[in-house]
Amino acid sequence: MEEARRQAEGAGAAPDVQRLADLVPYQEGSVVSRTVIKRPTGTVTLFAFDQGEGLSEHTAPYDALVQVLDGEAEVRIDGAPYRVAAGEMLLMPAGHPHALRALTRFRMMLVMVRS
Numbered sequence: 001m002e003e004a005r006r007q008a009e010g011a012g013a014a015p016d017v018q019r020l021a022d023l024v025p026y027q028e029g030s031v032v033s034r035t036v037i038k039r040p041t042g043t044v045t046l047f048a049f050d051q052g053e054g055l056s057e058h059t060a061p062y063d064a065l066v067q068v069l070d071g072e073a074e075v076r077i078d079g080a081p082y083r084v085a086a087g088e089m090l091l092m093p094a095g096h097p098h099a100l101r102a103l104t105r106f107r108m109m110l111v112m113v114r115s
Contacts, residue, residue: 020046020069020107020109021069021070021107023036023046024046024047024048024107025048026048026050026105026107027048027050028050029050029053030050030053031047031048031049031050031053031054031055032047032048033045033046033047033048034046040114040115041113041114041115042062042111042112042113042114042115043110043111043112043114044109044110044111044112045109045110045112046069046107046108046109046110047107047108047109047110048105048106048107049071049073049100049102049105049106049107049108050102050105051102051103051104051105051106052101052102053101053102054073054099054100054101054102055099055100056099057076057097057098057099058097058098058099059095059096059097059098060092060094060095060098060112061094061095062094062112062113062114063091063092063093063094063112063113064091064092064094064098064110064111064112064113065089065090065091065092065110065111065113066084066089066090066091066092066100066108066109066110067089067108067109067110067111068084068085068086068087068088068089068106068107068108069086069107069108069109070086070105070106070107071085071086071102071103071104071105071106071107072084072085072086072102072103072104072106073100073101073102073103073106073108074100074101074103075090075092075098075099075100076098076099076100077090077092077093077096077097077098078096078097078098079097083103
């Protein structure tokens with residue numbers, strides 16, 4: 001458990017080449033997340049969504065960048081729909097309500113910038 005915490009915080013982690021999509025498995029009927037970097041200035045979190053799963057509308061105080069690893073999703077920002085697919089990215093600006101729904105099984109990397 002301590003090793004996982006150190007890796008998430010980036011403390012003492014040796015460089016290791018990994019395939020992002022392999023770090024967060026799909027789970028039937030669920031959303032799975034894994035934080036890979038957690039710092040006071042921001043976080044990097046991987047998510048895997050089963051088809052039809054999502055995140056309800058919410059607002060974040062910081063900009064967030066979604067990088068799609070595989071699959072497709074609909075992201076709503078201020079009520080406007082944006083369809084994103086593997087290889088694409090979308091910026092969700094701070095203070096704007098947003099939600100997400102997986103159109104297919106969908107994996108993404110979320111980069112939250114706090115400063």
